Each structure stands twice: as structure tokens, then as C-alpha cells.
Amino acid sequence: MTYQLLPTGKHVKHLPTGDVIPFDDENKDYVIYSEWLSAGNIPKPAEAKETYNRYTGRGKFDLFTPEEQRAIAGAAMTDVDVKLFYDRFTIADYITYDDPEMVLGLEFMAQRGFLTPERHAAVIAEMTR
Structure with missing residues (x-):
């Protein structure tokens, strides 16, 4: 199989490269994946993962x-929505991808342009490996 669904329900992994692809019609890799699906292919099901990596402190x-x-950090000085995310992120004892606020926060940072689609996918891949 070429692709595997991820437990996030919003991403798929390209198995030969390990790239994590967000479900985004503007992402060229997602378009290729969609075409692959349209050709009748079926991705490998998501593997249930009980816990994700925890990141603390500087990690x-x-x-x-x-x-x-x-x-x-610079945008947090002028944008209250970014400040709220940044403050919650900073004071958290740890972060993990199974926290819905973290998932939404990463999507928010990507929507605001702080993370490119590739970096957004790379951060998710790191947090879910």
C-alpha cells in the first residue's frame, strides 16, 4: 500500500517517503492522493495509538x-488570538497531539501563515510518530 490514514482523521501518510499530508485541496500531495483514491485504491487503515509523544519545557x-x-512570538504582541494560543502553549506542563486544543492550535498557526503546509505536516509527523 502506498498511503496510510492517520488517527488524526485529517491526514494521511505517504508510506514510501513518510510524508504526512493534510487533507487540503490546495496541497499538491493531497491532490495526488485524491487521484490515487479515485483510481480505486484503498489506503491502509489508521493504527490505533493510545498515546502520543509528550513534549515538555523547551522540547x-x-x-x-x-x-x-x-x-x-512577535505576532503575539499585536494579535490577541495568537497571544492566547502562545500563552496557553507556554504555560502548559506538556503538549501532546491527542489534545484537541493542540490540533486546533497547529491548524490556526498554519492558517495564519506561521507554518507552511509542509512544516505543519512535519510537526504533526513528529508528534504522532
């Missing part, structure tokens, strides 16, 4: 590049 921030960290 939370290390998921993001220094440039991403600066962009988010």
Missing part, C-alpha cells in the same frame, strides 16, 4: 524552527 518549542518561534 515544546524545539518542535518549531527559530524563525517560526520568532514569528509566532
